[in-house]
Amino acid sequence: MSNADLAEMVRPDRALTPLYTDADIFTEEMERIFKNTWVWVAHSSDIASPNSFKTSHVGLEQVIVTRDKEGKIHTLLNRCRHRAASVCEKRQGKASVFVCPYHGWSYEPNGRLRKVPHKAGYPAEFDSVEYGLVSLRTEEYNGLIFATFKQDIEPLVDYLGPARKWIDLFMKQGGGYPVKALGEHRFRFPGNWKIQLENTTDAYHFPIVHKTFLDSLDAESENVFDVLGQGGWVEDLGNGHSVMVMIPDLIDLEENLDAPIPQRFMDLAKELAEEGYPDDQVRKIVRAVGGAGFNLNLFPNVACSMAFFRVLRPIKVDETEITHVAIGMDGGPAAANRMRLRLHEHFQGPMGFGTPDDAEGWERVQRGARSGQDLWIMLNRGVDAPEGCAEPGHNAGDVSAETGMRAAYQMWKRMMTA
Amino acid sequence: MTIMMDPDIASIDVPTLAEATAFIWAEADMLDRLDYKQWLPLWTENGRYIIPTERGIDDYDDRLNIVNDNAEMRAARVKRLLSGFSMSSAPPARTVRTVSRFVQLADDGGLTLRAAQIVAEYKYERMRILAADVVYRIVREDDGLKIDRKVVTLVNCDDYQHGIGYLL
Incomplete structure (x- = not known):
């Protein structure tokens, strides 16, 4: 669907029915809106103490919102960088490490890859730094925590205005x-x-x-x-x-x-x-x-x-x-x-x-x-x-x-x- | 279990398991038939009707529940469901429910039972199943058996539900 087609579907005082019913438009919305702006993921009290977490979503993407031991908040894609298994299936709790249940890759609450079992099976140049959990940009305003896939987006405070x-x-x-x-x-x-x-x-x-x-x-x-x-x-x-x-x-x-x-x-x-x-x-x-x-x-x-x-x-x-x-x-x-x-x-x-x-x-x-x-x-x-x-x-x-x-x-x- | 033979309690005639299950089945039938006006007097004056959002807890008042009704809220709820002005309950989904797998937990002047409840609901081309563990406390009063407590813990109570326009 072209931009012109989409533009024609929303007028100043009305919107066309396929905005509710068209699966292709929905797919585009997940990309162009939900992966492209600030999306609310948690309230600060959900992750009140160091090493606490809550699972949430940014559009269709599953994320873990964490507070690391220094108190910094992170939003991490809930997907092991090895073969994609989810690394956390709890709604909320405390964890100093997220261990993938499939092959045991473990991640810190800030997303860093901590340990890979039987590492000798990988070439010597395997660099753990490249395989942290995907980290979203995360900012907070008065307890409301938002995350975004768009790294170069305007600051949250400006978006909220x-x-x-x-x-x-x-x-x-x-x-x-x-x-x-x-x-x-x-x-x-x-x-x-x-x-x-x-x-x-x-x-x-x-x-x-x-x-x-x-x-x-x-x-x-x-x-x-x-x-x-x-x-x-x-x-x-x-x-x-x-x-x-x-x-x-x-x-x-x-x-x-x-x-x-x-x-x-x-x-x-x-x-x-x-x-x-x-x-x-x-x-x-x-x-x-x-x-x-x-x-x-x-x-x-x-x-x-x-x-x-x-x-x-x-x-x-x-x-x-x-x-x-x-x-x-x-x-x-x-x-x-x-x-x-x-x-x-x-x-x-x-x-x-x-x-x-x-x-x-x-x-x-x-x-x-x-x-x-x-x-x-x-x-x-x-x-x-x-x-x-x-x-x-x-x-x-x-x-x-x-x-x-x-x-x-x-x-x-x-x-x-x- | 052993109970203290307190004079007040000793004089109370604790319902038998057979009486309690027959009573619970009659209640289930009443709810499927939306006979809510007959349902309200089945409760004791201080009876609590609870549908929690968490499993494995026993303090409901300091937690968020789906339902945490005293007599006043039950009456208001029934009034709402029967008013004809609530679009989710006029008409509600049709329901057919069974209650079974009764386990007797305690008789402390009343009979506490644990049971399984399966409700099939149908509306708008769609059938849904709601499964729950239910704990009842049934007591005998002058005019018959009463529900003193009913806690309906849905198997997925901590996950998403859909709008429910009837009683569980």
């Missing part, structure tokens, strides 16, 4: 403690990865798809989750990134600490006070415990979504895996982290009150997209953002605008036709 402000705001839900990953829900749906990418910046579906979640809340919380009715907005942050603010009152969790404590957090506030936490700290923790009032969508595979990280992993043109990482307060009160876990379980996960309906909706998109390959996916929704919300110069629309999707598809077009 104005999104950094929102990452910093998001991390305030540590309530004064560092943010820590507490556990993961993982699920797949039979649909294209971009359907999920769109969804994180789609407030329009919320009251329809998540009616039963809203119905399960107390009246006060139901008002908080009236995401279309609070003057929020969607803002294009460049490079395909966008932020969707649904609850403007919960943008900065360190502000407004004197406001009355919501009903659903009263028991927690009482418990923390009884444990001896001073009032100002109780208020800070309790305000942070429900998460932030916005979704930050980072192209192509991660979102800081209200109270969790949403990570997408393309599997096939019509299959995608989603990980919802529950986060909490590292070293914070156990009661607050328990409350965060229960809130996460309430909406997220394969049997949450929200996720299964999202997954069903995305599957229905993929099923519908089998028909009408010549039809457009419409992304033209949106009126002006409320005055004075978005940063000057940023393209922005009202909270239910499809501005974030348009931003992502323009980035898709830029990368696919480069």
